[in-house]
Amino acid sequence: MSSSVHGTFVSEKINKIRWRPDPFDNSHYFITGSVDNDVNHIKLWDFHENQEEDDIYPFLVSTFPYCGDVTEIQFLNADYFVTSSSSGSMAKIRLYENDIATVGEDGTINLLTAQSQNAVRTIANADSSSIHCVIFLKHNEILTSNLRGQMKVWDLRSSSDKPQSTFMLSGDQVTPTSLTYHPTQRHLIIAGDDLGALTTWDLRQNTYPVNVLNAHEGAISEVQFHSDYPDHLFSCSYSGEIWHWSAKTDAVPLIGIENNETNVWLTSDDVKSKLEVFTLMPTLGKPINTLDLNRNKVICGCDNEAIYLINGITI
Amino acid sequence: MSQLNEKSICENKPLTGTVSRPNRGKRGEITEDAELSEGEIRGVRVYVVIPNHLCRRAGIAATWIPIDQIAIFPYEKKHMKQKDCPSQFASQSVTSVFHLRHSVILFHPILRKLVNESFGVFVSLQNLSANKPIEHRLELLKLSRQYRSIIRACLENLQEEITNSVSDNADELKNYVTILYSIECIWHLCEILLIDVGPGNIILPYLLEWVRFHFPKYERNAATLFGGDLIGLESHPEFWDTIIGLLLQGRINIVRALLRQHSASDSNTFKLVDRVLRAMPVYDVTTGTPINEFIIQRQHWLIDVQAKIDAKLFVSDINLNMIMKLVVGDEETWAGIQRTRETWYEFLAGWLFFTEPTVKPFELGEFAKNSIEKMKMKNRLKQLDKAILAVLEYDLLQVINEIQSMTDNGWFVSHLTDLLYHSGRLSNLEQEISSFSAKNLRESFVLNYGITLMGHKSLWQIGLSYLDHCPNNGIHAIELLLPRIPLENEAKTKKIVYEAKQRNLNHIAQSVSKAQGVISMNHGRLGNALTWALRSQDGPFTSFLADKFLKEYIKSGTLVSSDILEHLGSWILASDRLIFLGKFYEFHKLYQDKDYRGAANILTSLLSSKIIPKYFWSVLLLDTIPLLESEELVFSSNDTFTIMHCVEEKENLPELKDKVEIIRLAAARNLSRALIFEAQLP
Numbered sequence: 001m002s003s004s005v006h007g008t009f010v011s012e013k014i015n016k017i018r019w020r021p022d023p024f025d026n027s028h029y030f031i032t033g034s035v036d037n038d039v040n041h042i043k044l045w046d047f048h049e050n051q052e053e054d055d056i057y058p059f060l061v062s063t064f065p066y067c068g069d070v071t072e073i074q075f076l077n078a079d080y081f082v083t084s085s086s087s088g089s090m091a092k093i094r095l096y097e098n099d100i101a102t103v104g105e106d107g108t109i110n111l112l113t114a115q116s117q118n119a120v121r122t123i124a125n126a127d128s129s130s131i132h133c134v135i136f137l138k139h140n141e142i143l144t145s146n147l148r149g150q151m152k153v154w155d156l157r158s159s160s161d162k163p164q165s166t167f168m169l170s171g172d173q174v175t176p177t178s179l180t181y182h183p184t185q186r187h188l189i190i191a192g193d194d195l196g197a198l199t200t201w202d203l204r205q206n207t208y209p210v211n212v213l214n215a216h217e218g219a220i221s222e223v224q225f226h227s228d229y230p231d232h233l234f235s236c237s238y239s240g241e242i243w244h245w246s247a248k249t250d251a252v253p254l255i256g257i258e259n260n261e262t263n264v265w266l267t268s269d270d271v272k273s274k275l276e277v278f279t280l281m282p283t284l285g286k287p288i289n290t291l292d293l294n295r296n297k298v299i300c301g302c303d304n305e306a307i308y309l310i311n312g313i314t315i
Numbered sequence: 316m317s318q319l320n321e322k323s324i325c326e327n328k329p330l331t332g333t334v335s336r337p338n339r340g341k342r343g344e345i346t347e348d349a350e351l352s353e354g355e356i357r358g359v360r361v362y363v364v365i366p367n368h369l370c371r372r373a374g375i376a377a378t379w380i381p382i383d384q385i386a387i388f389p390y391e392k393k394h395m396k397q398k399d400c401p402s403q404f405a406s407q408s409v410t411s412v413f414h415l416r417h418s419v420i421l422f423h424p425i426l427r428k429l430v431n432e433s434f435g436v437f438v439s440l441q442n443l444s445a446n447k448p449i450e451h452r453l454e455l456l457k458l459s460r461q462y463r464s465i466i467r468a469c470l471e472n473l474q475e476e477i478t479n480s481v482s483d484n485a486d487e488l489k490n491y492v493t494i495l496y497s498i499e500c501i502w503h504l505c506e507i508l509l510i511d512v513g514p515g516n517i518i519l520p521y522l523l524e525w526v527r528f529h530f531p532k533y534e535r536n537a538a539t540l541f542g543g544d545l546i547g548l549e550s551h552p553e554f555w556d557t558i559i560g561l562l563l564q565g566r567i568n569i570v571r572a573l574l575r576q577h578s579a580s581d582s583n584t585f586k587l588v589d590r591v592l593r594a595m596p597v598y599d600v601t602t603g604t605p606i607n608e609f610i611i612q613r614q615h616w617l618i619d620v621q622a623k624i625d626a627k628l629f630v631s632d633i634n635l636n637m638i639m640k641l642v643v644g645d646e647e648t649w650a651g652i653q654r655t656r657e658t659w660y661e662f663l664a665g666w667l668f669f670t671e672p673t674v675k676p677f678e679l680g681e682f683a684k685n686s687i688e689k690m691k692m693k694n695r696l697k698q699l700d701k702a703i704l705a706v707l708e709y710d711l712l713q714v715i716n717e718i719q720s721m722t723d724n725g726w727f728v729s730h731l732t733d734l735l736y737h738s739g740r741l742s743n744l745e746q747e748i749s750s751f752s753a754k755n756l757r758e759s760f761v762l763n764y765g766i767t768l769m770g771h772k773s774l775w776q777i778g779l780s781y782l783d784h785c786p787n788n789g790i791h792a793i794e795l796l797l798p799r800i801p802l803e804n805e806a807k808t809k810k811i812v813y814e815a816k817q818r819n820l821n822h823i824a825q826s827v828s829k830a831q832g833v834i835s836m837n838h839g840r841l842g843n844a845l846t847w848a849l850r851s852q853d854g855p856f857t858s859f860l861a862d863k864f865l866k867e868y869i870k871s872g873t874l875v876s877s878d879i880l881e882h883l884g885s886w887i888l889a890s891d892r893l894i895f896l897g898k899f900y901e902f903h904k905l906y907q908d909k910d911y912r913g914a915a916n917i918l919t920s921l922l923s924s925k926i927i928p929k930y931f932w933s934v935l936l937l938d939t940i941p942l943l944e945s946e947e948l949v950f951s952s953n954d955t956f957t958i959m960h961c962v963e964e965k966e967n968l969p970e971l972k973d974k975v976e977i978i979r980l981a982a983a984r985n986l987s988r989a990l991i992f993e994a995q996l997p
């Protein structure tokens with residue numbers, strides 16, 4: 001099946017785009033959050049798939065003005081989502097069920113829950129640099145990364161305001177720009193960074209990266225595994241590229257008997273030869289800020305004030 | 316006429332007076348945003364009245380705010396001889412500062428789509444001519460059509476918005492529609508005459524197509540007529556007008572179809588007209604008929620029709636008679652209908668179709684002037700008319716001159732000039748006019764357009780790309796503008812740094828990083844400031860921050876943001892002061908981990924180095940005391956000598972006044988221990 005790209009100009013730069021979860025896993029609603037506007041917006045859209053016409057276009061369902069740049073959108077469930085704004089302090093958020101962790105330029109980690117208005121816990125001055133990313137490793141453990149590339153693991157049960165462990169992305173003060181974990185193997189962490197490289201860790205073993213892939217030309221703005229097909233990874237970058245990484249089929253044995261290491265991402269050497277990379281869209285050279293996946297549909301938001309739907313990607 | 320307009324600001328403050336929402340500035344003044352609503356005004360003086368009492372009394376001064384605003388504030392001018400004293404207008408109350416800027420219609424949300432979408436086409440065009448410098452006429456045509464379809468889409472969006480919107484901005488939107496409509500009309504004609512030159516220099520079919528496209532009224536009317544009640548169609552008030560309109564657009568078939576619906580269509584006159592119209596020879600370049608043959612055919616047909624008119628075969632119906640006279644080009648009849656025509660170019664196309672079907676492109680200008688003459692419009696030409704006339708005359712400079720003064724902030728002129736430049740049309744002018752450079756002309760427009768976009772909060776990246784395609788001055792403009800984009804948060808800073816690095820403007824990347832460092836510092840985030848300082852590779856700034864860390868230590872006794880000092884690697888070499896800070900941090904850590912020997916080693920090496928800041932000597936020397944007095948012997952006799960040497964050198968430091976004796980005593984005791992210990996060594 002070949003993929004098709006549908007672009008729509010939306011008159012604002014989209015910083016975050018997220019499919020609304022759908023009970024039948026066939027999302028057509030999605031949310032966008034804008035950046036660099038005098039008044040930014042959160043918008044809910046619906047992709048009309050018109051069977052008669054080939055053209056698929058998003059239909060604006062509703063729009064809300066938003067103070068500050070939208071820096072993150074995460075869905076709690078199909079009806080509720082959480083957003084973060086730069087009017088706070090350039091916050092990023094991640095969820096674990098109903099628990100919400102926020103980080104920001106002020107170097108503070110806040111823990112919230114969807115049920116309560118107040119922060120459950122605040123680690124003030126957790127980091128003297130800006131914290132740029134956060135993810136939940138377990139329900140009680142988060143990983144943050146700062147401007148300098150220091151990655152810190154925090155145990156939320158401990159009362160100490162010090163990280164459990166700290167490791168570096170690389171010695172060169174490169175900033176991780178996006179963190180994600182493998183959908184089925186949560187100890188496998190991938191970070192995209194400022195220089196366009198993807199670094200993989202196996203946090204079970206040690207804090208040295210398993211492998212480093214020099215990928216994009218510019219900073220990676222978002223990396224995501226496909227939640228249903230963990231062998232597939234998607235990344236987009238400031239240089240305007242959006243890539244689909246998949247394990248070569250012959251590299252993955254059908255039954256993992258001969259090779260116990262079935263996860264390609266954990267192979268330490270020559271990982272590039274085991275992966276195939278597809279470019280999903282011709283580039284305009286403007287940063288692609290965000291992407292999201294649902295089944296074989298990818299949506300992304302770009303700095304030329306357009307959103308794109310890439311339909312029918314091969315999985 | 317200009318006025319001060321309100322500009323929306325994110326903060327919700329109540330309205331005061333007649334102007335805008337005041338936005339409290341940093342130093343307690345109120346800044347008010349005003350907008351020059353006149354759009355692009357060239358060579359015209361614009362008056363803006365600043366509605367402020369103090370400004371009127373004291374006088375004003377202005378200063379630029381990057382990138383596209385002027386700040387106006389009350390200011391009293393003083394002479395050299397005047398006494399230096401506070402102005403009589405000085406007061407404790409709040410003062411207004413006004414921000415003035417051009418209103419740029421391109422920043423309207425709907426027109427932003429135009430800006431962004433056309434940017435895509437612009438880039439393809441640049442790539443195209445970079446790869447294939449010759450023979451890309453078809454590609455150019457495709458791109459030209461893409462530009463036009465973008466304008467069309469934008470027009471559609473605007474129309475939709477007008478029907479949906481509340482009345483308050485409908486006028487503004489209608490104004491945009493007029494502008495875009497004119498642009499599309501001129502562009503289409505330019506495309507026909509300048510880019511898509513058809514085979515055999517035959518221009519008329521395209522010209523008719525252009526007229527049909529821009530006067531769809533008659534076709535629409537015909538459709539309504541056919542869609543309605545067909546009986547007694549001629550009683551419809553629009554019936555004959557539609558027929559004449561369609562006739563002038565060369566839609567002979569539709570004219571015949573309409574005539575057949577006339578209730579008298581079975582009459583001989585109608586049948587005859589139908590036959591005449593059917594037999595009318597129309598030149599079709601694709602059939603390969605030689606042009607001379609066509610002219611002879613036409614001549615025969617004309618004589619035939621004229622003979623029929625002379626025989627008064629059509630006089631039974633006044634309208635049919637007129638149609639027949641029109642098709643043979645009867646001057647008097649044409650003069651009769653010209654006042655009912657909306658525009659001279661609609662008239663021109665019809666006239667050419669029936670009298671000069673083989674008109675050559677270079678003759679168009681003359682005919683156009685004739686039409687204008689006939690319609691007596693010479694003194695009533697609007698901007699659109701002038702531009703169209705210039706295109707028909709193939710006077711490219713005039714075309715550019717006309718469209719340059721359109722109030723679209725240079726979108727049209729820069730894109731069209733760029734397209735014409737790449738089609739090679741402009742370089743022909745270089746031979747005709749000395750000291751004219753097509754390249755420079757194109758660049759000046761693209762540069763202006765790019766700079767306009769750079770002034771926008773969101774479109775600056777698009778603006779950058781336009782500047783990239785200005786080979787002479789683009790990079791210099793970027794160098795000036797990029798560091799002036801306001802840094803709102805680290806994400807934006809990183810994008811600016813990225814764009815600077817993309818263009819090998821490392822000094823810009825560094826200065827922007829430094830600016831972000833200063834912002835962090837002002838927010839009291841020293842650690843973050845240091846990270847940005849390292850990225851800016853600015854030694855003095857790094858030292859300045861390292862000093863702040865050390866002074867903070869003197870004040871509080873703890874090292875703030877100590878995590879920043881870990882994993883510094885080779886970055887520590889950025890400045891001497893940072894090396895010192897790093898080493899001191901190491902000392903501190905070892906001391907806290909109770910590795911006194913290691914700590915002592917670092918301390919001695921620090922003392923014997925030359926990088927200790929003056930204000931820190933006392934701290935280091937005082938830190939020696941507990942180590943000198945520690946149970947375990949950590950300083951060798953040589954180390955102790957170093958310490959003693961330093962103490963003697965610095966004994967006059969005021970901070971050490973009462974401590975020198977203690978250090979001396981501790982050093983002496985340690986020295987005795989060390990000497991005894993060393994004497995025991997084999």
